[in-house]
Amino acid sequence: MTRAKIYIDGEAGTTGLQIRDRLAARDDIELLAIDPAKRKDMDERRRLLNAADVAILCLPDDAARESVNLIDNDRTAVIDASTAHRVAPGWTYGFAEMARGQAEAIAGSKRVANPGCWPQGLIAAIRPLVEAGLLPAGAPLSYNGVSGYSGGGRKMVEDYVSAADPAPFLPYGLTFKHKHLPEMAAYTGLTHAPQFQPSVGNFAQGMLTFVPLRLWAQAPGLKAKAIHEMLAERYAGETFVKVMPFEATERLAGLDPRALNDTNELRLYVFADAAGDEALIVSLYDNLGKGASGAAVQNLNLMLGRPATTGLLPA
Ligand SMILES: NC(=O)C1=CN([C@@H]2O[C@H](COP(=O)(O)OP(=O)(O)OC[C@H]3O[C@@H](n4cnc5c(N)ncnc54)[C@H](OP(=O)(O)O)[C@@H]3O)[C@@H](O)[C@H]2O)C=CC1
Numbered sequence: 295m296t297r298a299k300i301y302i303d304g305e306a307g308t309t310g311l312q313i314r315d316r317l318a319a320r321d322d323i324e325l326l327a328i329d330p331a332k333r334k335d336m337d338e339r340r341r342l343l344n345a346a347d348v349a350i351l352c353l354p355d356d357a358a359r360e361s362v363n364l365i366d367n368d369r370t371a372v373i374d375a376s377t378a379h380r381v382a383p384g385w386t387y388g389f390a391e392m393a394r395g396q397a398e399a400i401a402g403s404k405r406v407a408n409p410g411c412w413p414q415g416l417i418a419a420i421r422p423l424v425e426a427g428l429l430p431a432g433a434p435l436s437y438n439g440v441s442g443y444s445g446g447g448r449k450m451v452e453d454y455v456s457a458a459d460p461a462p463f464l465p466y467g468l469t470f471k472h473k474h475l476p477e478m479a480a481y482t483g484l485t486h487a488p489q490f491q492p493s494v495g496n497f498a499q500g501m502l503t504f505v506p507l508r509l510w511a512q513a514p515g516l517k518a519k520a521i522h523e524m525l526a527e528r529y530a531g532e533t534f535v536k537v538m539p540f541e542a543t544e545r546l547a548g549l550d551p552r553a554l555n556d557t558n559e560l561r562l563y564v565f566a567d568a569a570g571d572e573a574l575i576v577s578l579y580d581n582l583g584k585g586a587s588g589a590a591v592q593n594l595n596l597m598l599g600r601p602a603t604t605g606l607l608p609a
């Protein structure tokens with residue numbers, strides 16, 4: 295098998311390092327490494343970007359746009375982990391399980407935008423319901439959750455690690471302007487992005503997100519059990535998105551945001567009141583796994599024509 299040449303632009307950062315670790319042991323891949331002293335040198339980045347079969351961008355948005363502009367050949371494909379191209383024309387959204395045919399679209403694309411960590415939990419929960427007509431596209435939703443601090447990149451990791459007594463739980467996004475809102479609207483099928491209010495916790499990695507649904511008002515006649523059945527049917531057979539059993543329970547010990555760390559899995563749970571008119575869809579995943587580096591490797595596998603699970607299942 296010819297080894298595919300992969301260059302990770304931003305490999306010293308939180309997401310880049312994780313992707314490099316996931317690819318390092320693979321014998322179907324040749325990693326093109328940049329001299330650490332030149333990692334922000336534009337000419338050296340241009341050389342490596344153009345030498346790569348696939349360039350994976352793990353950079354701030356402006357640097358990611360710059361990298362794309364530095365590519366001057368038709369061969370190099372791109373996976374961009376930043377927010378820069380997620381709703382841009384000509385780019386394919388890299389959430390393979392999002393819709394029928396999406397994995398094939400990713401496999402056939404040379405410009406793939408890796409999804410944001412927060413949007414994935416929402417899109418996985420809501421898109422099948424909107425597509426099936428169970429939930430009206432105009433439903434006014436809210437979305438919230440907690441992420442580990444690695445979600446904020448190197449700077450936030452350093453702030454948490456060096457702080458004497460970081461807050462265990464810190465809400466943010468309190469002006470409702472988060473950079474993920476455009477992709478949330480674009481890929482759920484909702485006519486309005488939800489009211490989104492995230493939080494960060496004093497743990498490095500992992501996330502739990504919540505879509506509360508007041509079905510008696512948002513989708514009269516729709517019951518929580520039907521939502522569970524629709525999601526279970528939609529994701530049946532998927533390796534990386536699983537729907538957990540419908541449970542009537544006050545609390546569930548397994549709902550620890552760190553439970554899927556270092557995996558590429560996303561789990562969906564549906565909870566409800568006795569009548570099934572008040573529901574909650576919970577997504578559990580690793581912000582650095584399915585939320586970033588795992589998804590990037592899954593997309594890379596698809597683009598290289600490898601099995602999607604290559605390097606992503608526990609040994
Ligand atoms: N962390 C997460 O959970 C997720 C992150 N993402 C996205 O992935 C991207 C990377 O995020 P993350 O890894 O967390 O961020 P980090 O800040 O940890 O890493 C970014 C890396 O890019 C480097 N860099 C900055 N500017 C340039 C440049 N002009 N040329 C070359 N390298 C440069 C930085 O170097 P230096 O630090 O020296 O400036 C750093 O090593 C971001 O767009 C982020 O939004 C997406 C999903 C989840």
Ligand SMILES: CC(=O)N[C@@H](CCC(=O)OP(=O)(O)O)C(=O)O
Pocket residue numbers: 375376377409410411412441442443444445446450473474492493494
């Ligand atoms: C805890 C924390 O700060 N998280 C980041 C999201 C990280 C991420 O996923 O950013 P992109 O997907 O857009 O690259 C935030 O809310 O801005």
